[in-house]
Amino acid sequence: MNIEQHIVTATIAAVKQLYDQDIPENQINLQDTRSEFEGQITIVVFPVVRFSKKSPEATANELGEYLVANVQDVTAFNVIKGFLNLTIADSYWLNLFNKELLSPQFGSIKPNGQKVMVEYSSPNTNKPLHLGHVRNNLLGYSVAELLKADGYEVIKVNLVNDRGIHICKSMLAWQRWGNGETPESSFLKGDHLVGKYYVIFDKEYKKEIDRLKTEGQTEEEAKKNSPLIIEAQKMLQDWEAGDSEVIDLWKKMNGWVYEGFDVTYKNLGVDFDKYYYESNTYLLGKDTVDEGLENGVFFKKPDGSVWIDLTADGLDQKLVLRADGTSVYITQDLGTAQMKYDDFKMDQSIYVVGNEQDYHFKVLFLILEKLGKSWAKGLHHLSYGMVDLPSGKMKSREGTVVDADDLIAEMVATAKQKTEVLGKVNNFSEEEKEALYNQIGLGALKYFLLKVEPKKRLLFDPSESIDFQGNTGPFIQYTHARIKSLLNKGGYSTEVNAPEVAITATELEMIMLLSKYPSEISAAAKAYSPATLANYLYEVAKMFNKFYHEVPPIVKEEDSAVKQHRLNLSSVTASILKTGMNILGITVPERM
RNA sequence: GCCUUGGUAGCUCAGUUGGAUAGAGCAACGGUUUUCUAAACCGUGGGUCAGGGGUUCGAAUCCCUUCCAGGGUACCA
Incomplete structure (x- = not known):
């Protein structure tokens, strides 16, 4: 038992003896004595006054006398306003240091038998990492280490967003304007090379939109009718259909990105125990949707789309499956959450994701709870603020980012x-x-x-x-x-x-x-x-x-x-x- | 509009379940090295804790309200 606990116990006893009252432990408020006063530990006596029915000063004096008489290492006290400052014997502190702090076990916390997953980084494979990702990575890594130090068994997980329309944009631009450029041929880090084509796509796409607008289309029409975007969408469909040419290109370019990421991760000193890829998980979640329909948590609209009504919880109605049966973001996340749990049976699962997704995770966790998942209460969104530049938000497409590799260098x-x-x-x-x-x-x-x-x-x-x-x-x-x-x-x-x-x-x-x-x-x-x-x-x-x-x-x-x-x-x-x-x-x- | 997160010194940030005169660093100014590493140490100046109201013995902290900024807002992720 340390000195603080002794003081709390003794104070409870003092209140009993002096005032014949039972004071709850949480009413005893200890803090470090401010350096300008004598003593090391201070009791804030205001909460005790309710029990003593005396002035703060009188109460403090009576408590002080009791503690000096009854607690071994309390050698003196002084009272300043409602604060009782206790002087603890030097020998106590020296002993604490020699016996505890000097022991090799000091600071190591025993395993608590709990397992926690920390998902972080979770990059898109269409562009290199920037300062925002750096914050995510450092936060995720250190939270994982922190939990280890606090006695948890930790699984670090990276859920890589390696598919989707944004990936196809880079692929298409490379196919069209790349002239076979490779990281080797251009001495460009793989993720930067792919990111370069993502930017090229955006530039060309904007040009097309402008052209279509001069031909009389509205902005919205132009965005939809641009041949470039139509081709990218076609590529995504081909990818989903397993078209070997598209898949090969996808594998090749993602491979470049992974090589690039590995370098950045290594420089940052972060690591992962397990990688999940969205190309493997994007179809998950439909079982969960069926489950929710069966037990009435979800409902189907006439058009066939599936929803959950969260208005009773102060949120909105939320789509969980499109009318055509395809997934939305949350569908995948429902399925992925289930898969992660099935894989590891962890007690807690932490998602390190920016605060722009606060609403998404609120909904996700609530849905899982409503589905009756026993593990849903262990889910936690570690939300962090965006990294802004003086000019405002960083935007990869517009090149207004602080690149992770550049910054490290x-x-x-x-x-x-x-x-x-x-x-x-x-x-x-x-x-x-x-x-x-x-x-x-x-x-x-x-x-x-x-x-x-x-x-x-x-x-x-x-x-x-x-x-x-x-x-x-x-x-x-x-x-x-x-x-x-x-x-x-x-x-x-x-x-x-x-x-x-x-x-x-x-x-x-x-x-x-x-x-x-x-x-x-x-x-x-x-x-x-x-x-x-x-x-x-x-x-x-x-x-x-x-x-x-x-x-x-x-x-x-x-x-x-x-x-x-x-x-x-x-x-x-x-x-x-x-x-x-x-x-x-x-x-x-x-x-x- | 609604939901949500922020607002503390010129700048970047701390501030525990409400506790004493709100703290650091940077920047500014002054000092410290024949002594173990001066990326250090010591000192000075700098505050309407966004504004207002409330609860309390006590509010940067809790509640209400206004202002400012960020994010979200039903088929992007």
Whole structure:
């Protein structure tokens, strides 16, 4: 039992003894004491006043006296307005550090026996990834890692949108204007090559629309009658019919895209346990529709289309199958959800998808619940805000995107340039340098994207480079490298017994902060929010740097117990920074 | 129109189940290196928490309302 729990229990007992009242545990409100006051733990006494029927100050004083007398490590108290500040013995904190934080198991949470699927990335295979996808990928990866750290068994899944009219557009444009261009012949990354033809299609399509409009057609008619779009639709039908020529082209071009994506994924450091392809799943869901019709959850309109009425739930009527029997988006998703569950029988399933699809997922989950799927309550849409440019939304077709590969390359180049200016890598080999630049550039990018709460939209200004100072990835990486260097120079060994020493105020603050690591992991996992972890790690790094500057050189410390203790503190800090950053998908260097 | 998510310092963001005088970073200004990595540390300035109303001992946080911005809105995904 930790000190907080002791205090809560004792406070309940105190209220019973002093006021003969039973106070519910949730009325006892503990918080960290603000640094300008004496003490470490504060009880907010206002809720207790209802039970004591005395003024906040009187209540606080009586509680304070009781706690000092009855709780072992509470050594003193002071009252400021309605706040009871408790001083906890230094020996308690030192003991907490030596016994718990220093143990190799610290921070690792036991498996909870639950299985969770995280679906993320889920790209279209007609264009390369851009900054919006980068946010998705980093978020998905780190949430998956976060859940692992919180004791879940995690399955990372990528549902690739590899079919449909948009894919046919690239294919058609390549067929018509490509002159047999390949990634090899043009030295263009496969996904970029395919994306190039997607843009060409759009350009030519627009030209045709303009031409048809000058011939007297309306915009809508022109969009429908353009020979180009008709041909693309024909191609989609051929694809569905299994036309071998179309299928071959499709396989070839998708193959290029996958090669390209693999490079980007590798650079981003994300991975998947299982790929699903929509070309295999797009026909799913019709069974589910039948099921819904049978048990009356769905109904059929006279034209034969199938619907669900969600107006009682404050939503609309929603089409789940077209009159001609073909699927819509949600049909597939119903079927795919069932298939995923059948494959893995997971307790939870998380969809990392942008907030533009909030409504879709609300409907999807509600339908599955109405169909009586026991696993529907485990479904969760991890919705995140769009990444916007100062000019507004990114649009692939119009080329107003920040390309993922370009951005990564720029970040690494910036890292290189900044590192060279500092001149600390002269004794690095070329390979070590390259690895370091990669680590720092990606660390800056990932931290920049992950430190923001997922649901908030994110503004990215390409003209302002991402910082490498202050609340950034490189700052935390630097702190880690600095500690590693310190441990080396100090001849650190974990074998030495935990020393009994006097601790400074900053050390005490550090111990309190470090001790929160496990609960920070759990809280971040429950909120599906790497951002809270990122901000915590920044606090830890900042705290270490403060400590490092305050304390005389540890390496030269003559009191061996003090030296050992400070190295211990440094070491625990380093390992929290390392494992925490790894959860964010960021690696930390040994030196930089 | 309706539904939904945001609005906190010049900029980018934190802010726990409502708790003390709303915090960081960047940018600006000043200081710190014969001492373990200055991508660091210390300090100064900077706020109508979008506006208004309400609940409460106490509101950035909860409720109502207005404004602004993003997203969605029945056969795109």
